[in-house]
Amino acid sequence: xxxxxxxxxxxxxxxxxxxxxxxxxxxxxxxxxxxxxxxxxxxxxxxxxxxxxxxxxxxxxxxxxxxxxxxxxxxxxxxxxxxxxxxxxxxxxxxxxxxxxxxxxxxxxxxxxxxxxxxxxxxxxxxxxxxxxxxxxxxxxxxxxxxxxxxxxxxxxxxxxxxxxxxxxxxxxxxxxxxxxxxxxxxxxxxxxxxxxxxxxxxxxxxxxxxxxxxxxxxxxxxxxxxxxxxxxxxxxxxxxxxxxxxxxxxxxxxxxxxxxxxxxxxxxx
Amino acid sequence: xxxxxxxxxxxxxxxxxxxxxxxxxxxxxxxxxxxxxxxxxxxxxxxxxxxxxxxxxxxxxxxxxxxxxxxxxxxxxxxxxxxxxxxxxxxxxxxxxxxxxxxxxxxxxxxxxxxxxxxxxxxxxxxxxxxxxxxxxxxxxxxxxxxxxxxxxxxxxxxxxxxxxxxxxxxxxxxxxxxxxxxxxxxxxxxxxxxxxxxxxxxxxxxxxxxxxxxxxxxxxxxxxxxxxxxxxxxxxxxxxxxxxxxxxxxxxxxxxxxxxxxxxxxxxxxxxxxxxxx
Numbered sequence: 001x002x003x004x005x006x007x008x009x010x011x012x013x014x015x016x017x018x019x020x021x022x023x024x025x026x027x028x029x030x031x032x033x034x035x036x037x038x039x040x041x042x043x044x045x046x047x048x049x050x051x052x053x054x055x056x057x058x059x060x061x062x063x064x065x066x067x068x069x070x071x072x073x074x075x076x077x078x079x080x081x082x083x084x085x086x087x088x089x090x091x092x093x094x095x096x097x098x099x100x101x102x103x104x105x106x107x108x109x110x111x112x113x114x115x116x117x118x119x120x121x122x123x124x125x126x127x128x129x130x131x132x133x134x135x136x137x138x139x140x141x142x143x144x145x146x147x148x149x150x151x152x153x154x155x156x157x158x159x160x161x162x163x164x165x166x167x168x169x170x171x172x173x174x175x176x177x178x179x180x181x182x183x184x185x186x187x188x189x190x191x192x193x194x195x196x197x198x199x200x201x202x203x204x205x206x207x208x209x210x211x212x213x214x215x216x217x218x219x220x221x222x223x224x225x226x227x228x229x230x231x232x233x234x235x236x237x238x239x240x241x242x243x244x245x246x247x248x249x250x251x252x253x254x255x256x257x258x259x260x261x262x263x264x265x266x267x268x269x270x
Numbered sequence: 271x272x273x274x275x276x277x278x279x280x281x282x283x284x285x286x287x288x289x290x291x292x293x294x295x296x297x298x299x300x301x302x303x304x305x306x307x308x309x310x311x312x313x314x315x316x317x318x319x320x321x322x323x324x325x326x327x328x329x330x331x332x333x334x335x336x337x338x339x340x341x342x343x344x345x346x347x348x349x350x351x352x353x354x355x356x357x358x359x360x361x362x363x364x365x366x367x368x369x370x371x372x373x374x375x376x377x378x379x380x381x382x383x384x385x386x387x388x389x390x391x392x393x394x395x396x397x398x399x400x401x402x403x404x405x406x407x408x409x410x411x412x413x414x415x416x417x418x419x420x421x422x423x424x425x426x427x428x429x430x431x432x433x434x435x436x437x438x439x440x441x442x443x444x445x446x447x448x449x450x451x452x453x454x455x456x457x458x459x460x461x462x463x464x465x466x467x468x469x470x471x472x473x474x475x476x477x478x479x480x481x482x483x484x485x486x487x488x489x490x491x492x493x494x495x496x497x498x499x500x501x502x503x504x505x506x507x508x509x510x511x512x513x514x515x516x517x518x519x520x521x522x523x524x525x526x527x528x529x530x531x532x533x534x535x536x537x538x539x540x541x542x543x544x545x546x547x548x549x
Contacts, residue, residue, distance in 0.1 A: 027364075030360065031364060034356075034358075034360045034361045035357075035361065037353050037354050037356075037358075037418070038354060038357050038358055038361055038421070038499075039418060039419050040361065040422060041419070044414055044419065047414075048410075048413040049413070051412070052409065052410070052414075055409060056409065076313065079309045082305075082309055083306060083313065086306060118525055120528075121488075121525040121528035123488050123489075123502075124492070126495070126505065126524070129495070129506070129509055130330065130517075133330055133509060134327045135319070135323055135326055135327070139314060140316060143313070144320070213402050213403075213404055213492075216496075220313075223402075227408075230408055245400075245401075245402065245405075246397065246400050246401065249400040249402075250396070250400050253399075253400065
């Protein structure tokens, strides 16, 4: 008979072999299922790659002469994001405060958390499509969709940040007789402001990307120009719009990086 | 001594000018308001439309209610749409993650074969992240045609940009001691990667993988709207024919799906990361 310590050793050896095999098998099965679902075909990919290169050739050279007339739409895209971000920040502030366990009573917190969760689960494009269905095309539904779109991310991050505040900070303000608003004003806001501002700046960057995308569905701006050029088969003009978009997004990323670092390093926050 | 005498300790109110901090905050607020008004006017963004056009929103809500929930069991093609959306996100994440892992070894300073290659790949990641997902999809739709396959490819390319930077940063932050240790016993470059670097970045790769799946699931729905197939496509179809009760039913389905998958991936991530030591 095998001594017990050796038996257990052998068993663990078998398990060590079995487990990665099992994981690999499961993964392979899942991938195979997914590939069938999505009608993945390597032949199509190979043909598509050839066609893709041919298609890409249409996009070059970019139509540089279209660049000046694309600056206007690009500016509109930035403005859309710039108007939507403060609105979204204000909305998220309300939702974030209402959803924090250590601030809001449960009758307020539960629906607030639910709405935040609901928004997070819905892609922005769906919110925009609904607003467009109700209000028609134009910048108004675009801005509102972006502002609503901020609630899910900023509201949740803010609520989580507030819940992580040291309970002693809140108590010390409470013991000297502060009202709920005074607690928020003098204990909560100073604690969460740097991270909230940093997230808001990041949201601005996200909103620029999103407003390009929303533009394609009719909110105007560079996204609209792009989808218009694509549907008119003016690929070289579309490429120019892509280049302008890239410059825009790259620029926004840089600016947001610098601003966030400044905000988070603190001191300059007044 | 008169009782009515005012105690000397009560100070008479003196006008104090607002502090510098207060004035500065006021200036920032004012500048923000001026900017918002100006930008709003330039965009022809009319906030009062929210009040004047509110009845349109109410009417849409009225048309959406009650949701046609029976759609969820009466329409069989919906199941394959759900499966398609999940499969798109899954394949995009796995394929994108694998490609990103391979490329991140080139993009990380401590494993790259050549610094010039590192800069090149890093630039590629950056350019990809700056490109909106739907743009990639538009090109792919022309190349491989409408349907979920184009969606998978778009998500794959998108995941490479997202993951690649995260993985490369993780690799650059590994503890150099194990690398030196196995280097000193004569390990090849590949052995260093396999035994000193991969074990250190694996937890972050797995955690980011699950996060990317959540992101990709939402993106899969959004891409569907542009013609990538799956639930987003169904939704856009229902909207085009103005069947708003169907639309609401589909939205509820999407919310349920996203929330459920988030729970599942959270659960799996916790289990896997709790047991990486045993792997």
